[in-house]
Amino acid sequence: MSSERRSKWLAMLRTPLGVCSAVLLTLIFLLAVLAPVLWGTRASSVDTGALQQGPSAAHILGTDKLGRDIFFRVLVATRLSVELALTATGMGVVIGTILGAAPSVLPRRPARLVIAVVNTAVAFPGLLLALFFAVIFGVGAKGAVLAIAVAIAPGFARLTQTLAASVVGKDFVAAARVAGVRRMRLLVRHILPNIGEQLVVNATIATGVALLTLAGLSFLGLGVQAPDYDWGRLLADGLDQLYAHPAAAIAPGVAVVIAGLAFNLFGETAASVIGLRTPASRTAGKPPVHVESSDVTEEDAAEPVLVVENLRVAFPRAIGWTTPVRGVSFTLRTGEAVGIVGESGSGKSLTALAVSQLIEAPSSVTADRLEFLGEPVMDVPERERRRLLGTSLAMVFQDPMTSFNPTRRIGRQLAEVSEQHQGLSRSDALERAVDRLRAVRIPAPERRALQYPHEFSGGMRQRAMIGSGLMGDPRLVVADEPTTALDVTVQRHVLRLLAQVRASQRTAVLLISHDISVVEQTCDRALVMYAGRVVEDLPTADLLRRARHPYTRALLAAVPNMTTDRDEPLSVIPGRPPEPHQMPHGCAFAPRCSAADDQCRTEDPVLDWKGKTHRVACWHPAETASPPGEIAVTDESDLKTLRVTRGTR
The missing domain is CATH 3.40.50.300 (P-loop containing nucleotide triphosphate hydrolases)
Structure with missing residues (x-):
């Protein structure tokens, strides 16, 4: 991570919204890890002498129908709730990214078919898709996770398609194609790394949505089943005594809202950090230069x-x-x-x-x-x-700011040509890249080869682009x-x-x-x-x-x-x-x-x-x-x- 990007994340943590979301997420993950260890036994202990009691000194939020402490059950349920939400989001993101990236590597007809399927699925509300597939996959935690993953996937597929389309048109992708990089390698090395941050941010937000959806499915009886329990299951159990002991239903509901809010706030804050892009300055002028003709036999x-x-x-x-x-x-x-x-x-x-x-x-x-x-x-x-x-x-290419992949070091991008076409090893290709940077008069080429494109000036980027062309034996420079x-x-x-x-x-x-x-x-x-x-x-x-x-x-x-x-x-x-x-x-x-x-x-x-x-x-x-x-x-x-x-x- 560059120093500029690191400073932006530190600046985010200094804002009230950034601090709040970071603290909430930290507490949630600590609870998910420690709560079952510290209070798992007390949350599952049955006390027939304290059935459906209200809040007291012994039981802060009261007890359920079997005399189990509701407060400790809410804390322990954090692990299963967050674990299932993260699993569902991860599966949905992977499926959506594959579907969204497929048109970039597939032939025209299969690509159009994938796009049509994604567009059709996006037209349906996510919650409706989750309910539909929860019935198909079957009642239980496994079915709920699969249903939520399938419901999340179309949105991520559309997002990936849009982001990939914005990157495919960049000059560094065209340069990779000229260099002969295969489609799958082009996708993995040049396209996905440049849209990864946006996908991670949206995945964070989607985790909050998945958490709420999972709680809703468990509340309806389609999600987690007894003896396991998550916040949605506790909410459904507490609904029976809502008027007598409202804390039994309110506590898991508040937990769902706070956790969902933490993920969404963190995602929104991260999006604002990623959105801080500084456009390259542009100046124009005519070069008053006279170039001698080359000696051609x-x-x-x-x-x-x-x-x-x-x-x-x-x-x-x-x-x-x-x-x-x-x-x-x-x-x-x-x-x-x-x-x-x-x-x-x-x-x-x-x-x-x-x-x-x-x-x-x-x-x-x-x-x-x-x-x-x-x-x-x-x-x-x-x-x-x-x-x-x-x-x-x-x-x-015309714009030196887009001539290179911004997520990869200059030396590695130049070395890719020799690795692909000349069969050089990674170290030998990098050594040749340094030599080509020296040939185009880049100062301190060994150090510059380890830098990212944004650390080069516009003229240096353009000279490095010429050096990239010289990695082979060019007979024509366009x-x-x-x-x-x-x-x-x-x-x-x-x-x-x-x-x-x-x-x-x-x-x-x-x-x-x-x-x-x-x-x-x-x-x-x-x-x-x-x-x-x-x-x-x-x-x-x-x-x-x-x-x-x-x-x-x-x-x-x-x-x-x-x-x-x-x-x-x-x-x-x-x-x-x-x-x-x-x-x-x-x-x-x-x-x-x-x-x-x-x-x-x-x-x-x-x-x-x-x-x-x-x-x-x-x-x-x-x-x-x-x-x-x-x-x-x-x-x-x-x-x-x-x-x-x-x-x-």
């Missing part, structure tokens, strides 16, 4: 690492399908850096996820050709695909907005690190960014995406001078530079991109383009070659270069101004 350049032809990603809707990625094609070669730019919703990240095989059913991913290192990744067996992607493809949540200085370091990895290992880089200037400075080639397709593909050396698609020129014009007139409003692109399920006929950019005509509105242009290295999807591409402007680029040694060209404004 002609032989290496001819070797494709990734080949994508007519890639399409579709998601089901209430009626039909929506296709946010439609017909993307490109080739990425050894040591080459390709940047994908475009507005939000243009399909950049979905393209990267589809290439990395991180989009699952019910979505549909199709391609005429999708090859990684010469292997058709969509056709190879799952085991072979895990090995291929887990060792040769690295994924750097970086999805790797600098979005970082400040300018850290952005610069992350981009330089990617460039160093590329230069030293001839690793191909697929960089996704909203910032066209970052792509221009760090990549060899730029793919400009709009409305789910590539509208222009050109070398970054020609990006500022020879961009021909109106959308690309508009993106360039929207980037302010050192010569931008501060008295004039910033240049913007009018309108907004179309929704994926409302794609217009013809060119998708036509409603926002001043050069559009009737042909643009009726015919969708094909991505066609406009030279040996330049492709454009436009009926009326620009033919002339835009007038020159200036931008300032910060270099490590000095400041210098580069003359560049900008799109018209």
Whole structure:
């Protein structure tokens, strides 16, 4: 447990509610352990000379029909009552967690069946389910425990489904999938530990509910049977003399209420502690960095690492399908850096996820050709695909705060790749993880490897994520907005690190960014995406001078530079991109383009070659270069101004 979390629990115990619930629970558990030992004999002793007496000095709460002391019987009944409630809750939590987690590891059809069963069971009140199953399982303590467990399970299954769904979408789960972690291991090592605290808190609250339900079943004669007794059984026995000796019925009732209240108060207080999350701060900025191109031989350049032809990603809707990625094609070669730019919703990240095989059913991913290192990744067996992607493809995600599993140490998370795919022992894998942290310039890597993600800064987490990709022998690094949540200085370091990895290992880089200037400075080639397709593909050396698609020129014009007139409003692109399920006929950019005509509105242009290295999807591409402007680029040694060209404004 981290020092931050420990301090929160200590702070909870300093509050009146926390102290009260903790004291009550402590007393209840002490009674459950000690009462049968200290007063078991007195609670079961029959005194025919003191039948159904009221409270007195000899018997504080009076006696029952056999002359047994009610006060001591209430104390001794604590053990059986709490024991049965904990057993029922534990069984219900286990059954519910299994049902709730099953959809995460089962195929689509069985998963939907499990979800349907859980949803049906949740629709019935828990007490009604407990009564129904108590009759089915039979009268007695065993039947009551089973009935309560079955009644608790649907609620926990629904809770587990909801919590697991919130974790499955995190980047560290996607990273584990890229690393080739199997579904069951993914569930046990990455999903359940991150929802365990919430489940424990709700289990504490459910114990109080189970205690009340068990007492109710015993009161109705469906639970604990004589000669055993719990609080519900004592309550039923005392009801016969309620008017003559009310203490016989009130005492076990008060015990039930106090115990149930203690569990519920403790659970609510613990929930408030767990709910104290501090969101990661986000800052933005543009990294003024210039990265030198890697030295790639002609032989290496001819070797494709990734080949994508007519890639399409579709998601089901209430009626039909929506296709946010439609017909993307490109080739990425050894040591080459390709940047994908475009507005939000243009399909950049979905393209990267589809290439990395991180989009699952019910979505549909199709391609005429999708090859990684010469292997058709969509056709190879799952085991072979895990090995291929887990060792040769690295994924750097957008948000460094969610790039790692928050419940596991950094070193162990990096070591998992080598354990899974390289067969290294636990100690050897951890040693390699430390070496990879050192390679990405994490200070004191031996100590940092033993720390949790929240103990790293944002830039260190992002560098550690790159180090995770280097645990294998990556031939391709997919970086999805790797600098979005970082400040300018850290952005610069992350981009330089990617460039160093590329230069030293001839690793191909697929960089996704909203910032066209970052792509221009760090990549060899730029793919400009709009409305789910590539509208222009050109070398970054020609990006500022020879961009021909109106959308690309508009993106360039929207980037302010050192010569931008501060008295004039910033240049913007009018309108907004179309929704994926409302794609217009013809060119998708036509409603926002001043050069559009009737042909643009009726015919969708094909991505066609406009030279040996330049492709454009436009009926009326620009033919002339835009007038020159200036931008300032910060270099490590000095400041210098580069003359560049900008799109018209």
